[in-house]
Amino acid sequence: MYDDILLPTIGSPGGERAVAEAIDLAELTGARLHILYVVEDDSRKGLSDGRWETIREALRSEARDVLAGVESEATAAGVEAITHVGEGRADEAITDYASENxxxxxxxxxxxxTGVNKFxxxxxxxxxxxxxxxxVLVVRLDED
Known part of the structure; x- marks a missing residue:
C-alpha cells in the first residue's frame, strides 16, 4: 500500500499528534518514514547576505535537532526513518520533495x-x- 510516507514537521509541541500518526501508519504498512523540516527562505527578508547565512545556519541546526528527535521516535517503533532539511516556501518544498522521492x-x-487568522x-x-x-492525511494539532 505505502512504501514511503512523508512527515513534514517543524517540531512544534502541538505537532506530536501528527508525528504519532505518521509513525503508526508507517509501522502498520511497513513503510519508510521521510521526515522533512523546511527552513523557509522568507525569513531572510531585509537581511544582508552575511546576516542571513548566520541565521540560516542556526535554523538548519535547529532543524537537525528536531529531525533527530522524530527519527529517534520512529526507530524506537521499528520504523526506518530518513531525514531531510529543505529550504524555500514550505508548501512547494514539501510537494517537490514528495514528487522527487x-x-x-x-x-x-x-x-x-478559520476566518481572519487563516487569511x-x-x-x-x-x-x-x-x-x-x-x-494527504491531515491531523488536527493540539493547541500550542
Whole structure:
C-alpha cells in the first residue's frame, strides 16, 4: 500500500499528534518514514547576505535537532526513518520533495484556523493538499 510516507514537521509541541500518526501508519504498512523540516527562505527578508547565512545556519541546526528527535521516535517503533532539511516556501518544498522521492502519502498537521487568522497566516497544509499528487492525511494539532 505505502512504501514511503512523508512527515513534514517543524517540531512544534502541538505537532506530536501528527508525528504519532505518521509513525503508526508507517509501522502498520511497513513503510519508510521521510521526515522533512523546511527552513523557509522568507525569513531572510531585509537581511544582508552575511546576516542571513548566520541565521540560516542556526535554523538548519535547529532543524537537525528536531529531525533527530522524530527519527529517534520512529526507530524506537521499528520504523526506518530518513531525514531531510529543505529550504524555500514550505508548501512547494514539501510537494517537490514528495514528487522527487517517490512518496506515496503525506501526513501533516493543521491548526484548523478559520476566518481572519487563516487569511492572514495562510495554510501550508491547504496549499499542500491543492498541490500534492499523493494522498494527504491531515491531523488536527493540539493547541500550542
Amino acid at each position: 517517490g512518496i506515496d502519502a503525506i501526513v501533516m498537521g493543521t491548526h484548523a484556523r 492572514l497566516l495562510g495554510s501550508v497544509t491547504e496549499n499542500v493538499i491543492r498541490r500534492a499528487e499523493q494522498p
